[in-house]
Structure formats: structure tokens, C-alpha cells
Amino acid sequence: xxxxxxxxxxxxxxxxxxxxxxxxxxxxxxxxxxxxxxxxxxxxxxxxxxxxxxxxxxxxxxxxxxxxxxxxxxxxxxxxxxxxxxxxxxxxxxxxxxxxxxxxxxxxxxxxxxxxxxxxxxxxxxxxxxxxxxxxxxxxxxxxxxxxxxxxxxxxxxxxxxxxxxxxxxxxxxxxxxxxxxxxxxxxxxxxxxxxxxxxxxxxxxxxxxxxxxxxxxxxxxxxxxxxxxxxxxxxxxxxxxxxxxxxxxxxxxxxxxxxxxxxxxxxxxxxxxxxxxxxxxxxxxxxxxxxxxxxxxxxxxxxxxxxxxxxxxxxxxxxxxxxxxxxxxxxxxxxxxxxxxxxxxxxxxxxxxxxxxxxxxxxxxxxxxxxxxxxxxxxxxxxxxxxxxxxx
Amino acid sequence: xxxxxxxxxxxxxxxxxxxxxxxxxxxxxxxxxxxxxxxxxxxxxxxxxxxxxxxxxxxxxxxxxxxxxxxxxxxxxxxxxxxxxxxxxxxxxxxxxxxxxxxxxxxxxxxxxxxxxxxxxxxxxxxxxxxxxxxxxxxxxxxxxxxxxxxxxxxxxxxxxxxxxxxxxxxxxxxxxxxxxxxxxxxxxxxxxxxxxxxxxxxxxxxxxxxxxxxxxxxxxxxxxxxxxxxxxxxxxxxxxxxxxxxxxxxxxxxxxxxxxxxxxxxxxxxxxxxxxxxxxxxxxxxxxxxxxxxxxxxxxxxxxxxxxxxxxxxxxxxxxxxxxxxxxxxxxxxxxxxxxxxxxxxxxxxxxxxxxxxxxxxxxxxxxxxxxxxxxxxxxxxxxxxxxxxxxxxxxxxxxxxxxxxxxxxxxxxxxxxxxxxxxxxxxxxxxxxxxxxxxxxxxxxxxxxxxxxxxxxxxxxxxxxxxxxxxxxxxxxxxxxxxxxxxxxxxxxxxxxxxxxxxxxxxxxx
Numbered sequence: 001x002x003x004x005x006x007x008x009x010x011x012x013x014x015x016x017x018x019x020x021x022x023x024x025x026x027x028x029x030x031x032x033x034x035x036x037x038x039x040x041x042x043x044x045x046x047x048x049x050x051x052x053x054x055x056x057x058x059x060x061x062x063x064x065x066x067x068x069x070x071x072x073x074x075x076x077x078x079x080x081x082x083x084x085x086x087x088x089x090x091x092x093x094x095x096x097x098x099x100x101x102x103x104x105x106x107x108x109x110x111x112x113x114x115x116x117x118x119x120x121x122x123x124x125x126x127x128x129x130x131x132x133x134x135x136x137x138x139x140x141x142x143x144x145x146x147x148x149x150x151x152x153x154x155x156x157x158x159x160x161x162x163x164x165x166x167x168x169x170x171x172x173x174x175x176x177x178x179x180x181x182x183x184x185x186x187x188x189x190x191x192x193x194x195x196x197x198x199x200x201x202x203x204x205x206x207x208x209x210x211x212x213x214x215x216x217x218x219x220x221x222x223x224x225x226x227x228x229x230x231x232x233x234x235x236x237x238x239x240x241x242x243x244x245x246x247x248x249x250x251x252x253x254x255x256x257x258x259x260x261x262x263x264x265x266x267x268x269x270x271x272x273x274x275x276x277x278x279x280x281x282x283x284x285x286x287x288x289x290x291x292x293x294x295x296x297x298x299x300x301x302x303x304x305x306x307x308x309x310x311x312x313x314x315x316x317x318x319x320x321x322x323x324x325x326x327x328x329x330x331x332x333x334x335x336x337x338x339x340x341x342x343x344x345x346x347x348x349x350x351x352x353x354x355x356x357x358x359x360x361x362x363x364x365x366x367x368x369x370x371x372x373x374x375x376x377x378x379x380x381x382x383x384x385x386x387x388x389x390x391x392x393x
Numbered sequence: 394x395x396x397x398x399x400x401x402x403x404x405x406x407x408x409x410x411x412x413x414x415x416x417x418x419x420x421x422x423x424x425x426x427x428x429x430x431x432x433x434x435x436x437x438x439x440x441x442x443x444x445x446x447x448x449x450x451x452x453x454x455x456x457x458x459x460x461x462x463x464x465x466x467x468x469x470x471x472x473x474x475x476x477x478x479x480x481x482x483x484x485x486x487x488x489x490x491x492x493x494x495x496x497x498x499x500x501x502x503x504x505x506x507x508x509x510x511x512x513x514x515x516x517x518x519x520x521x522x523x524x525x526x527x528x529x530x531x532x533x534x535x536x537x538x539x540x541x542x543x544x545x546x547x548x549x550x551x552x553x554x555x556x557x558x559x560x561x562x563x564x565x566x567x568x569x570x571x572x573x574x575x576x577x578x579x580x581x582x583x584x585x586x587x588x589x590x591x592x593x594x595x596x597x598x599x600x601x602x603x604x605x606x607x608x609x610x611x612x613x614x615x616x617x618x619x620x621x622x623x624x625x626x627x628x629x630x631x632x633x634x635x636x637x638x639x640x641x642x643x644x645x646x647x648x649x650x651x652x653x654x655x656x657x658x659x660x661x662x663x664x665x666x667x668x669x670x671x672x673x674x675x676x677x678x679x680x681x682x683x684x685x686x687x688x689x690x691x692x693x694x695x696x697x698x699x700x701x702x703x704x705x706x707x708x709x710x711x712x713x714x715x716x717x718x719x720x721x722x723x724x725x726x727x728x729x730x731x732x733x734x735x736x737x738x739x740x741x742x743x744x745x746x747x748x749x750x751x752x753x754x755x756x757x758x759x760x761x762x763x764x765x766x767x768x769x770x771x772x773x774x775x776x777x778x779x780x781x782x783x784x785x786x787x788x789x790x791x792x793x794x795x796x797x798x799x800x801x802x803x804x805x806x807x808x809x810x811x812x813x814x815x816x817x818x819x820x821x822x823x824x825x826x827x828x829x830x831x832x833x834x835x836x837x838x839x840x841x842x843x844x845x846x847x848x849x850x851x852x853x854x855x856x857x858x859x860x861x862x863x864x865x866x867x868x869x870x871x872x873x874x875x876x877x878x879x880x881x882x883x884x885x886x887x888x889x890x891x892x893x894x895x896x897x898x899x900x901x902x903x904x905x
Contacts, residue, residue, distance in 0.1 A: 266752075280727075
């Protein structure tokens with residue numbers, strides 16, 4: 001296959017998977033121009049990460065929920081509840097920051113277990129269970145906080161979402177540690193891609209041409225290095241970025257390389273066939289919701305850390321941001337299709353849209369309208385692509 | 394009588410990268426039953442979609458002349474207005490609506506936007522009488538069996554003043570009685586001057602009913618056979634379809650039969666919803682190593698229910714009885730345990746129960762045996778490709794690699810993927826439920842060959858099939874099941890269609 005054909009395929013045959021990346025690049029370019037380059041300034045890039053990390057964390061759990069054919073409407077309320085529990089322990093009861101953090105995550109997992117039980121073992125559709133959870137957890141948040149906001153957290157707790165690793169290894173005008181992490185990321189990515197390609201080639205599967213492979217990886221590598229350079233010349237490595245990167249990597253592996261991940265896709269793709277193939281559907285569904293609760297707990301801790309306190313109304317509409325990220329990222333509304341990388345890029349599309357419009361001084365109302373339209377168009381595009389692919393049979 | 398009602402000329406339809414139809418010609422005389430035969434993927438359905446307006450005029454090349462005028466349908470409604478109605482294989486009825494509502498769906502008898510229920514039900518009753526369906530117009534369609542639903546579809550077509558009725562595999566899901574009734578109805582409609590085009594894999598049926606048979610192969614019309622000619626028999630049609638003579642429908646084999654591998658004793662299953670209804674009653678059977686054993690039974694005899702209740706208790710309630718593998722009792726109460734005990738079950742409905750159609754061959758092949766290629770919860774991706782490739786090659790699945798989406802494959806290739814998936818679990822016993830349903834003749838032969846190879850490798854094979862010739866062609870021994878009870882077993886040498894049918898229809902004794 002020649003490289004021009006492959007390029008053509010990216011824009012035609014594989015548009016469903018590559019479309020989101022193309023859209024992301026276009027949106028970034030658009031807002032860079034509209035904001036006179038402000039969007040890609042080192043400070044702003046760092047800001048985007050700090051500001052939207054919790055939506056990306058939620059999207060990681062949500063993509064698994066959606067691929068399995070469910071939905072979770074309760075994550076916003078659960079973010080509030082877990083943040084509140086953490087705040088009560090740390091601010092009111094003077095417990096150490098890590099105790100609050102662990103308690104928040106544990107409460108999240110426990111709430112996930114609760115919802116997973118109803119979905120998996122009682123057989124109530126997740127839409128209903130999590131709609132109930134949305135009310136339930138919000139109510140519990142008010143109870144836990146006795147209807148008032150709690151703040152501020154002691155210094156260490158704020159570091160989770162607001163801290164930086166800077167000057168760990170020195171550097172002149174830039175943070176050497178951050179740059180080294182960037183280089184490791186690029187080398188690691190290249191190595192894993194290389195192994196993947198070699199493995200496929202060895203077993204006689206078709207692989208992209210060497211030119212295409214190198215072009216793709218070199219461009220990605222340059223973007224990653226540039227991204228880390230921007231961060232390195234700003235405030236250094238945000239701690240939350242390390243958390244986020246570890247989670248993304250972990251969940252990417254979980255969904256693509258493990259038996260659990262396979263079973264999730266099998267359940268979403270054809271429930272009956274999965275059952276008759278020996279997949280323990282109930283147990284998998286249970287774990288999907290425990291995992292979603294756990295990640296809601298992580299997001300709750302990050303959010304409460306960033307907002308330096310807990311408010312009864314925190315996390316409102318977060319579930320919709322997370323769900324939108326998944327669908328914009330190419331997940332199918334009927335289950336069985338979706339990727340972690342897609343959900344992350346989908347989340348970044350939402351993040352860049354919001355941030356770009358904020359930089360331009362666009363009002364909150366317009367922002368919501370634009371985000372709504374983008375979600376609609378993304379799913380319409382997905383359906384259009386499916387229909388086009390279906391006509392080939 | 395010898396006037397042409399439909400003439401399709403040089404129809405060519407291309408999809409991106411595929412030429413589905415290549416200069417097809419089809420001539421149908423007024424008032425005849427015209428059969429279209431061809432292997433799966435030959436282009437039969439595509440041709441009918443072109444005719445019925447699913448693919449609008451302009452999206453294909455060539456000309457359609459219907460009743461002397463060129464047909465330029467831009468959607469299904471256009472072609473229906475001309476009197477061309479297609480009934481698809483998957484019935485398009487709404488189960489919760491009544492028979493009458495379904496018949497007039499999209500074509501309601503209404504005055505000023507309000508439905509005239511008396512008129513609707515009255516007209517529906519007339520139509521039901523015409524198709525010989527003895528049901529009230531207000532009965533919900535979901536309460537009817539597949540055979541009766543098929544008749545409702547035809548009544549719906551008649552309500553549209555149909556001139557040309559197209560039926561895509563109308564009898565595929567029907568039992569013999571219902572099929573016979575349907576075919577008789579088509580004959581009656583022929584008397585009334587309605588022309589029918591019927592697509593079917595059941596060649597006996599076609600021999601019975603069709604006036605003309607057009608054969609399509611690889612997107613081209615090969616020939617049109619006049620069925621009045623005695624030379625136009627099943628073998629003649631098969632030769633046209635595959636482009637070669639199939640010397641035998643069933644491959645030869647020398648059975649090497651060993652010890653009993655699988656045994657079921659006193660197996661009883663109750664209906665999952667209806668209290669007190671026993672679906673399988675005190676059934677016992679055994680299968681030996683290297684043996685192919687058949688289960689014959691009419692629709693509703695409890696064949697699939699027996700198999701699925703054994704396989705992980707996937708059907709029914711209050712299941713009692715013992716399953717033995719190699720003489721030892723085993724627990725098969727979950728699918729996982731059944732697989733662990735060495736049992737594999739290939740469902741009769743591969744799309745619903747067998748495959749994840751949106752995934753590729755690779756993922757489907759390993760879906761039931763992921764444990765074998767993973768350690769500590771991680772799947773070995775390279776090993777997986779290797780295994781999927783192995784089954785792709787040994788099963789002769791016709792794709793360039795294992796990354797092809799299963800949903801895009803033909804029925805025969807899909808069935809091979811399902812077989813590969815279950816072979817990967819290394820079972821001692823394979824239960825094959827309707828292994829060749831909806832598969833064309835050439836691929837059937839290949840499936841039989843694979844079954845024979847499995848038996849030769851010492852596996853025990855249990856085949857459930859509605860087609861008696863198939864059971865007689867491949868099995869060493871055949872059990873008969875009637876009303877949930879085992880009514881007998883015959884070795885191959887003694888089994889005939891007539892004797893099997895006798896045993897399959899033994900009714901329950903009133904005292905027991």
C-alpha cells in the first residue's frame with residue numbers, strides 16, 4: 001500500500017476512528033488563531049490540564065460503562081459526595097490529607113458497588129439506577145456537609161490538583177525533570193508501537209507502510225515533546241498530570257490488553273453471545289460500576305483539592321461532560337464500540353472549546369450552546385459513518 | 394398467460410470496492426412463481442433491493458420494465474405504489490400491535506386523521522380469510538408463531554393491492570407444516586393472478602412450486618430454468634449455483650467409534666415463565682467418542698431447550714438430571730463450568746447468540762477461550778492472532794486476514810468463525826444446533842467436512858437439525874424427540890425419513 005493511499009484511507013475508510021483526531025487539530029488551530037496564540041501559551045496549556053483533569057478522569061470510567069452498553073448519570077453527584085467526605089475528615093476532623101483522599105476514593109467505590117448491585121444482580125437498567133443515584137448522592141452530600149460549604153483545605157491537600165514538581169533535576173529557564181519525562185514518554189510510545197507492528201507483521205497481518213508508521217510516530221513525538229517543553233517553561237510538571245497520565249495508560253491497557261477489557265466489549269457488542277461464551281456478565285457489570293465509582297472518588301478528591309473545599313452543589317453536570325467526551329470520542333450509543341484514547345481526545349475537544357471561548361470572552365450561555373451543537377454533530381457524524389459502512393454489505 | 398410482467402435488464406450495482414451485481418437479467422412472466430437461487434453473497438438480496446426501491450433509481454445501472462413501463466422507484470413506497478411488495482427474511486412486524494394494526498401500518502384506514510377501527514378490523518378479517526389465517530384481527534402479533542406472522546406479512550402485502558410479491562427466504566424459520574401451508578397459499582395466489590418471486594435455499598421447495606428458476610452466481614445471472622422440464626431437478630439447480638457438479642451432498646466418512654464420552658440421564662426442564670409446563674421430560678442420551686449423533690424433532694419438541702439447559706442452564710427452570718463426561722458426573726450449571734467440563738454449544742442463531750458482529754474474526758475466535766491465551770488477566774495479543782489465523786486457515790474462512798469484521802461475512806463464513814471459536818475451547822463434546830441454517834450448498838458441504846474431521850479426531854458430536862436428509866446424511870445414530878420426551882433412537886442403517894417422522898410425532902400418552 002502506498003503512502004498516498006494510506007493517507008486517503010485516513011480521510012475516507014477510517015474516518016470514524018481518525019475523525020476525532022482531525023477534528024481536535026482543527027479546533028486547536030481555530031482557537032489558536034482566534035485567540036492570537038494565547039490558547040497554546042505555556043501558562044494556558046497548564047491551566048487546561050488543571051481545569052479539566054477531573055472530567056478526563058471521569059471519562060475514563062464512563063467509556064467503559066458506555067462500551068458495556070450502560071450509562072452513568074450519577075458521577076457528578078458522586079464527585080460532590082466524595083469531595084465532601086474528604087473535606088469533612090480533613091477540615092473538620094483534622095485528619096491527614098491522605099486519609100481524606102483514601103476515604104473519598106473508598107466512598108466512591110462503595111457507592112459504585114451499590115449501583116453495580118442493582119444493575120447487575122437485580123437487573124434494573126443503569127439509566128434508572130444512576131438517575132436514582134444522582135438524587136441519592138446529592139442528598140447525601142447535603143447531609144454530610146450539613147448544607148454548608150467547607151474550606152479551606154490545609155496546604156498538602158491542595159497540592160494534589162494544584163501542585164507542581166519543579167526543579168527536581170534543575171535546568172536553566174526550563175524544568176529538566178519535565179523534559180526528561182517527555183522524552184521517556186516519546187521513546188516509550190515509539191517502542192510499544194514498534195513492538196505492536198512487529199508482532200502483527202510476524203503473524204502475517206497487514207500493517208501500515210514503514211513511511212506511514214514513521215511519519216505518524218515522528219509527528220506524534222514532536223507534538224508530545226513540544227507539549228512537555230511548554231509545560232517545562234511554565235510552572236513545571238503538574239502533579240495532577242502525572243496522576244492523569246498514569247490513569248490513561250492504565251485504562252488503555254485495561255481495555256485493550258486484559259480479559260476484563262475483552263469481556264466489557266463482548267457484553268456491549270452482543271450480550272447474549274457473551275453469556276453463551278461463558279462471560280460472567282453479572283460480575284463484569286458489577287466491577288464496571290465499582291470502577292466508575294472509584295474514579296468518581298478520584299475525580300472528587302482532585303476537584304475538591306482544586307476548589308480548595310467542598311460545596312453541596314459541586315460537580316453539577318459533570319456526568320454530562322464525561323458522557324459527551326465519550327460520544328464525541330467515537331463511542332457508540334448502542335455499546336460495544338469506544339476507546340480510551342477516543343474518550344480522552346473527546347474530553348480535550350470539550351476542554352479546548354470551553355477554554356478557547358473563555359479566552360475570547362464568550363459568555364457562559366453561548367459556550368453551552370456551542371458544546372451542545374458539537375455533541376450533536378459528533379454523534380450525527382458517527383451515525384452517518386455507520387450508515388455509509390453498512391451500505392457496503 | 395405468457396406476458397412478461399417484469400423485465401430487469403443489465404442491472405449493475407457497485408458498492409465501494411465491490412461489484413455486487415454485474416449485468417443481471419431477470420424476466421418474470423405474469424402469474425408465475427419465479428424462484429431465484431444462488432449461494433449466499435451471490436447477489437440475490439441486492440437484486441431484490443434494487444427491484445423494491447431500497448436502492449433508489451440512479452444508484453444502479455440498467456433498466457427495470459414493470460408492466461410495460463420503466464420503473465424509477467426512489468424508495469420502497471414508490472415501488473409499493475406500483476404493486477411491488479417485498480417481505481424480508483426478518484419480519485417487519487410490531488409485536489405489541491394487533492394483527493389489524495400491523496396489516497395497515499403506514500396505510501391506515503382513517504377519516505380526518507382518526508382511525509376507523511371497525512372498517513380496519515373488518516378489512517383485516519377479510520384479508521386474514523384470504524391467507525387462511527384463523528386469528529382475530531385484534532390479536533397482538535407477538536402472540537403468534539413465526540409461521541402465522543409470515544401469513545400476516547402476506548395479508549399486509551395483499552392490502553396494498555400487490556401485483557408482484559417478493560419473498561426472501563420465507564420458509565427458513567418455519568417448520569414443515571407451516572412451510573407447506575405457505576407454499577399452498579402461494580399457489581392459491583398464483584391462481585388469483587398474483588406473481589411471486591421467491592428466494593430460497595430449500596431446493597425441494599423450489600422444485601415443488603416454481604415455474605421458472607433464475608440462477609445467480611457471483612453477481613451475474615447464469616441461466617433461467619423452465620421447471621416444467623423434468624431435467625430441471627435439484628441437482629441441476631445446484632450445478633448452476635456452484636458452477637460445478639456436487640458429486641455428493643454429504644462427504645464420505647469411515648466412523649471410528651470409541652467409548653461413551655457424554656451422557657445425560659433423566660434430564661427434565663421446566664419452562665422459564667409458564668408454571669408447571671415441562672419442556673423436556675426425563676430425557677436420556679449418550680454420545681461416544683468419534684460418533685456423530687443427531688437429534689430429530691419438530692419445532693417446539695424441545696431440542697434447543699434440551700441443549701441450552703445442559704449448556705450452563707442457559708434455558709429453563711427447575712432443571713433436574715445428571716450430565717456425565719467420561720463416566721463422571723459434572724456440574725454444568727454455568728456456561729463457564731460447562732465449558733470447563735469440555736462441552737461446547739454452537740447456537741442455532743449465530744447472529745444473536747454466537748457472534749459479536751461489530752468485532753473482527755480475531756476477537757470472536759477467542760471469545761470463549763480467552764483463559765487459554767492469557768496469563769494474570771492479560772491477553773497475549775500475538776498468540777491470539779496466531780490462533781485466529783490457524784482457525785481461519787483450517788476452516789477455510791474466505792478473508793485476507795483475521796481483522797475482518799464478522800458482520801460483513803457471509804453466513805457460511807460466520808458459521809465457520811463460530812465453529813473455530815468453540816474448537817479453540819478444546820471441547821470433548823460439540824453440540825451443533827442447526828449448524829447449516831441459512832447457509833448455501835457449497836458452504837454446507839464444507840461445514841459437514843469440518844464436522845467429519847472433528848469426529849475423526851475423536852470428538853463426540855451432537856447435531857440438532859430440522860432437515861432430516863441432513864441428519865440422515867451425516868449422523869451415525871439419531872435420537873427422536875417429541876413433546877419434550879425421547880421417543881426413540883435409530884442407527885444410520887435403519888433410519889429413514891418416514892421412520893423418523895413416525896417417532897417424532899408420537900404424542901404424549903394421557904396416562905403416565
